[in-house]
Amino acid sequence: QQGIDLVARAFLQSGDVVLTEEPSYLAALQVFASYEATARPVATDADGLDPDAAAAALKQSRVKLLYCMPNHQNPAGTTLAANRRGALLRAAAAAGVPILADEAYLHLRYDAGEPAPLAAADPEAPVLTVGTFSKTISPGLRVAWIAGPAPVIARLALLKQVTDLHANSFTQRMVHRYVAAGHLPAQVAHLRGAYREKRDAFLRALDQHLTGQATWTRPAGGMFLLLRLPSGRSATTPLSSALDQGVAYVPGAAFFPAGGGEETMRLNFVSPPLTDIGEGVARLARAIA
Numbered sequence: 001q002q003g004i005d006l007v008a009r010a011f012l013q014s015g016d017v018v019l020t021e022e023p024s025y026l027a028a029l030q031v032f033a034s035y036e037a038t039a040r041p042v043a044t045d046a047d048g049l050d051p052d053a054a055a056a057a058l059k060q061s062r063v064k065l066l067y068c069m070p071n072h073q074n075p076a077g078t079t080l081a082a083n084r085r086g087a088l089l090r091a092a093a094a095a096g097v098p099i100l101a102d103e104a105y106l107h108l109r110y111d112a113g114e115p116a117p118l119a120a121a122d123p124e125a126p127v128l129t130v131g132t133f134s135k136t137i138s139p140g141l142r143v144a145w146i147a148g149p150a151p152v153i154a155r156l157a158l159l160k161q162v163t164d165l166h167a168n169s170f171t172q173r174m175v176h177r178y179v180a181a182g183h184l185p186a187q188v189a190h191l192r193g194a195y196r197e198k199r200d201a202f203l204r205a206l207d208q209h210l211t212g213q214a215t216w217t218r219p220a221g222g223m224f225l226l227l228r229l230p231s232g233r234s235a236t237t238p239l240s241s242a243l244d245q246g247v248a249y250v251p252g253a254a255f256f257p258a259g260g261g262e263e264t265m266r267l268n269f270v271s272p273p274l275t276d277i278g279e280g281v282a283r284l285a286r287a288i289a
Contacts, residue, residue, distance in 0.1 A: 002163070003130035003146040004067075005031050006156045007100050011064050012037045019057050019066040021049055023226065023255035023264070025074045025102065028067055037064075039257035046217070048073070048080030051087035058095035066097055070118040072105035075255050075266035076226040077219025085118055089125035098126040098152070104135055107188050109221035110196035119147070128152060133175050135223075136188055141171045195223070195270045198277060202269035205281035213288060216267075223270045226252060228263055229288065235265040242287035247280050 004027075012018065014036035020029070022041030032039050040063075043053035049068055057063065070080040080088070092099050101118040109115045119127040128148035133141055146156060160166070178184065199219065206216055206227075216227040227249075229235055235251045242249065252264030272280055 001027060001031075001144075002160075003144055003156075004028050004100065004102065006146070006159050006163070007065070007128055007130075008032055008035050008037070009159055010152070010155055011098065013064075015062060016064040017060065017062045019054065019063060019097075020257055021068050021073060021078075022257065023075055023252060023261060024067070024257060025069060026254050028102065029255075029257050032067075039067075041256070041258050042066075044078070046078060048078055048084060049088060051084045051091060054088055055091035055094075058091055058097050063095070063097055065100055066092055067100045067102065068118070069102045069105070071103060071115050072108055072219055072222025074105065074222065075224050075250070075252060076217050077222045077224050078217060079115075079220055080118065082116075082121075085121040089118070089122045089127065092127075093122075093125055096126075098128055098148075101127050101129045103129055103131045105222040106131065107136055108191060108195060108223065110192055110199055111220040115221065136184065136191065137175065137178060141175060143167060143171050143175045194274075195221075198272070198274055199269050201274060201277045202267070202281065205278045208278075209282050209285035210288070213285065223268055225267050225269060227265050227267055229265075231263060234262050236262070238284075238287040242284055245283040245287060247283045247287065249284070 008031050012032065012035045016037045018032045018037050018039050019042050020039050021044045024039065024041065029039050040057065042057050043050040048070065054066065058066065068080065072079055103117050106115050106117055117129055119125065119129050128146060130144065130146045132144035134144065146153065203218060214227050214229050217225045219225050239251060250266040252266055253261045255261060255266065
């Protein structure tokens with residue numbers, strides 16, 4: 001989260017434009033708004049950002065940054081298709097606009113194929129990659145990283161120093177020792193197995209209880225999916241009933257930077273115990289009905 005803020009501080013001024021997916025990560029949208037920048041969504045589908053739409057948007061006035069989550073996006077769980085990545089990077093390079101690639105969920109993939117960061121598609125492209133150990137080791141550590149062109153990283157390091165001097169040294173050393181000891185691959189494998197089982201159970205329950213009442217994304221990884229009610233229905237309306245039944249979700253409208261999305265809700269499929277997922281989705285279906 002601080003990495004997003006540092007990049008925004010380095011590149012944005014009041015009135016500038018940040019291109020985003022639609023929907024997009026709410027906390028990033030809040031960062032951009034805090035610098036009085038406008039988040040402008042680019043056409044997005046099940047395969048991620050449309051590179052042709054992005055190329056056109058990158059030519060617009062005052063566009064200073066493109067922000068995306070290329071792998072297992074929050075809130076929809078979508079992944080940018082491999083055949084779109086090169087075109088997106090070329091468009092950004094041609095426009096002289098850096099891409100801020102948020103790879104927080106990169107390693108949490110449950111389907112076949114090893115995930116790759118967006119920057120791997122072209123190491124020379126103007127990509128700043130932010131990653132974190134919060135999703136793979138522990139959220140309480142608050143240890144993350146950012147990678148990109150050396151001159152930009154030097155600038156961000158100065159901004160980081162101005163902000164808080166440095167991240168907590170003790171937790172940095174904890175993470176270093178954990179990774180250096182070779183524990184991370186086994187931890188990621190464990191999470192993938194556990195979260196895959198939960199995702200599959202969640203999707204089965206949605207198929208059983210909500211087919212015909214809603215549609216939803218089917219993520220290859222990550223922690224979230226986006227459920228969409230029929231047009232004209234508000235996802236906020238069933239929330240009170242759902243909460244009364246012990247089920248919580250996030251209404252999706254806040255993830256849509258240009259408005260809309262009132263019929264959507266973000267669902268977290270990794271937090272509930274596996275044994276509670278079926279009953280939880282059944283209760284959600286009753287609240288929606």
